[in-house]
Amino acid sequence: MVLYLLVLFICLIYLGLDCITIINESLVKMVMNGVFVLALIPMINTGIGMNFGLPIGISAGLIGMLLAIQFRLTGFLGFMTAVIVGSLVAIIFGYIYALLINRLKGNEEIVGIFAGLSFIPIMNIFYSGAPFTNRQMLYPVGSKGLRPKINLENYFKGILDNFMIINIGKVRIPFGMLLFYAMICLAIYLLFKSKLGVGMKAVAQNENFAKLSGIDINKTRTISVIVSMVIAAIGICVYSESYGFVQLYDGPLSVAFPTISAILIGGATRKKATVLNAIIGTYLFQTTFLISVPVANEFLIPQLSEITRMIVTNGILLYAFLYEGKNNSESL
């Protein structure tokens, strides 16, 4: 992967594109997608595997943002309302999802995929029937149903992006955004240093042993799922304010797979992941695609970058599953 990045960098210099804009954008992109990646960590370390049910947490965050827009809350107030309401909804969704997951130990990942897929249509029904009244979020024609892309221009677009920017020469560092990201990283780090976090790790290693030491396994798993969902809800708020639009309907579905391969690139396995894995993985993954767009455009085939993105995403996932399978058969 690093090699691939190097090749692309050489291509860039060869083609004479602007490196500094790329560096600037890569920092924003990292935080934009990085929060989702952080959301995976609690569940991996509790032994539940990758959270393919990410769209559920994202839907919670979307509800938070919709409420903020409905009451026309702008600026920081709007963003924080979205985050807080989103987190509250995520706690409820996470609890329900955990009830399902706790009954299906060992099959969490595939059930997560289908739980996510089947939850989105329910949310779609909600979006097309919910009694929102702000004209800027409804379809231009007709009176009911939210539009698929809501513009955040008048609300909290770029609220983190443009907060406390430090300029060093041409390089623009979005300090506020990085600070926000660092706070979440720190929170997760501290969580795993606490008693609860140690309990989570114990559950991942050996359930029977954890049970004997007096840990309520289902409760620990439930908490871990809820934490994951809450971070995912915050993640979509960060993503949307940076992107400038709220994507409803089938938007959340496209998040889970790239996020999971990002953390795998960072060196995480399906049993163990650290904050550092998540940060490195996100940066490498996002920067690669950022670079690949202009490179593909130079070759006159714009679709190429999207296709490589998909191939890399799925290829890494497949590799992770095979690698795991090989280890298992060796230990048998």
Added chain:
Amino acid sequence: MKGRIIVRVYNKDIKLRKEQFIVPTIFFVLSIIGIMGAGVSLGFIKNELYNRFIASGIMVLALLIPIYAGMGLNFSISIGAISAQAASILVIGAKVSGILGLISIFILTTIICLILGNIIGFILNRAKGKEMITSIIIGLLGTSLYQLVFMVGYGSVVHPRNKEIILSNGIGVRNMVDLMEFKILMNRFSVMPILIIVLCAAFVKYITGTKFGCKLKAVGQGVEVANMLGIDGDKVRRYAIVISTVMAGIGHLLFMLNMGNINVYTGHLNIDIFACAALLAGGATLTKASISNAFIGIILFHTLFIVSPLAGQNLFQNVALGEYFRSFIAYGVIAIAFVINLRNERKIHKTE
């Protein structure tokens, strides 16, 4: 003592059987409500159903053999669909027409499916216990590789003889490729599609009775046990996937010939999910399925699929609602299948 055990086993059987009927019954009731809500004639539904039956009949049958081999739902049947599309584009690109073209499409599809099926089987053998999720990822990866070849490779690296299928800027295949010529050929033998489906069903039925079928079941009970019995478990599993992929390829070919064109980039998407959902709607579980499950499932699932947008339009003046509802059903039934499956497993454990 012996009698009691038999009674217990018998009771367990009845309980399991009862559970098998739950899902189809729910689908049946929903379909009836949907038909009443949509207010359409039965003739219309019958026509639509016939078309969809041809389209997905073999696809659903293709799922059966991997289930017998204990590999769960084979989501990588979308690779079979991709092979069929690739084969047709290749043949049309080479400007082979008439009966020769039709036959060469069938043969080429089979060959590509044989090769890819072996590769998939090899990969799935390395990921034992995680076959289903791995097969989903294989399907997605295959889709992107396929796009790479036909969206980027065609016109820039490969130059087909038939220039009509290439986009006007010279790179990539068009979104829609015409198959009308072959459709007309197929229509001369109007019983052909049904005949092929029946043949496939008979083939699946026949295979379960042969020596290979017994091996399949043994492997389905557990690969280690089968290995001890002197059966090469990995090989049997690979063959199961190969058969499944070939059947999926031929099934998708029939679907395309029935449509009269190829949706090059979207035709194969979601085919796997819908086939699996249809099979489960017919009362199959992840470990147990039969041909009757497949056929009942297709009829129930697709009836619901046809009527739900119409019912949404009729009852709520909103087509989208019905569509969301039906995709919820499709994904939801697969999620529920896992819950039911686990409960059954636990029950068997308890009775043992």
